[in-house]
Amino acid sequence: MRHCRQLSSLVTRSIYFPFPKSKHVALALGAAMIALIAVADYITSFEFDLSILYFAPVCFIGWSVGRTSGIVFSVLATAAWLGNQELTGHILPHAFLLYPHSILHVWKGLILLATWIVFVLLLEQLKVALARADERFATVLEGLDEAVYVVDPQSGDLLYLNQRCRDEFEAGEPLTSLRQIETRLQPVLSKEGRGEDFVDSARKQSYLIHTRKLRWVDGRSVVLKVAANITAQKQAEELSRRQQQKLQLSSHLVTVGGMASTLAHEINQPLAAIVNYNMGCVRRLRAGNWDPQELLVAMERAGAQAERAGRVIHRVRQLVRKGKPDPVACDINGVISDIASLIEIDAEKDSVRVKLDLAPELPPAPADKVMLEQAILNIARNGIDSMHETPLEERELTMRSRLDRSADAIGIEIADTGCGIPEAMVGDSFEPFFTTKPEGMGVGLSLCRSIVESHRGRLWATRNPGRGSTFHLSLPLHQS
DSSP states (O other), X not given: OHHHHHXXXXXXXXXXXXXXXXXXXXXXXXXXXXXXXXXXXXXXXXSSOOGXXXXXXXXXXXXXXXXXXXXXXXXXXXXXXXXXXXXXXXXXXXXXXXXXXXXXXXXHHHHHHHHHHHHHHHXXXXXXXXXXXXXXXXXHHHHOSSEEEEEOTTTOBEEEEOHHHHHHXXXXXXXXXXXXXXXXXXXXXXXXXXXXXXXXXXXXEEEEEEEEEEEOTTSOEEEEEEEEEOHHHHHHHHHHHHHHHHHHHHHHHHHHHHHHHHHHHHXXXXXXXXXHHHHHHHHHHHHTOOOHHHHHHHHHHHHHHHHHHHHHHHHHHHHHHHXXXXXXXXXXXXXXXXXXXXXXXXXXXXTOEEEEEOOTTOOOEEEXXXXXXXXXXXXXXXXXXXXXXXXXXXXXEEEEEEEEXXXXXXXXXXXXXXXXXXXXXXXXXXXXXXXXXXXXOXXXXXXXXXXXXXXXXXXXXXXXXXXXXXXXXXXXXXXX
């Protein structure tokens, strides 16, 4: 508590007043002041009552030296006043006309003595109260978890430091200079603007230091520094950052897993088409009645399906690597037409008529073509699968496009005449792993929504008034 006592002593001895540090000097000054007042009182005789001036040296000694010395100087001041009155009375007898009886001199002297002693005692109580208040304040500073120290900006000396500061920065020798602390701390660039970040590389500790200028107890301008050890906070932030990265990676892997779950289904479509085209060519070749032009068309279609399968695989690899869409200017009507040709075989197998209602002269929209095709294709196939119980003459899948000028977006609608979506799926709440298909995994629509939202678009579903449901996609014309 050495620094506590020093701070307390500074405050109680020196409140913006240069009291002498030596008691002997203070006593000498007090005695000189009493002598000077006594001489002045003698010179003015009874023309002026200067007894009130003795109050100054009495209070000065009582505050700077102590209660006992103050009481002694009260007696000395009273004796000086009485002696001066007695001496003046002998030289100037007429002066006693002011006090007909000599007892009045003694009575006034006793009143002065009692008054000065009371003031000395009050000063002692005030001094004790201030000291206790300062000690409480210093005790609070000593108990803080932050390192607190006061620096003289001119000399760099440490005027005060609490126990936490000594525990943090003392390295075998007492701290006396700011340089002893600064040599251990290296500044770190901080983006929060909350203070100055420093790191102690040797001890692997991080600190946040707040600085404030203030006036010290002796009147000079000093700098108060409060250093908070934020090592645990930094470690928690780093751990949180790593956990967030792992969470993002896990989420990304879940998305990729969902993509992989549909990958087999999406790749199966072009592979099945390739097999059908190749087997048709083989049958014609074996029968001997083949037409070169028909074979060429079949092989070109098989090649196109193989290229599509390759693009799907390549896009999945890109998704795993960076996880973001690669938007380019896409012809949305062209994308829908391509999807219609891809689902042609499945639609014919299930006796579903595919109808296109495309708005003319649509402007291109920025989109990742492969990812957008995946989303639309998945929704279209779901629509075909939903019409297994629909009468053959009512099975129809309609794909529309339109320009929504109010939202500056292109709208895509995929309507079917199937069993319709349940109430839980109306809107855009496509929960993962929720499915109405016995063999489904429940990741298709959730994945489609993720793809559309990655394009800053929106996907939602509504139930048709008669039969079936309609899925709506909104793609912005401009990526912000």
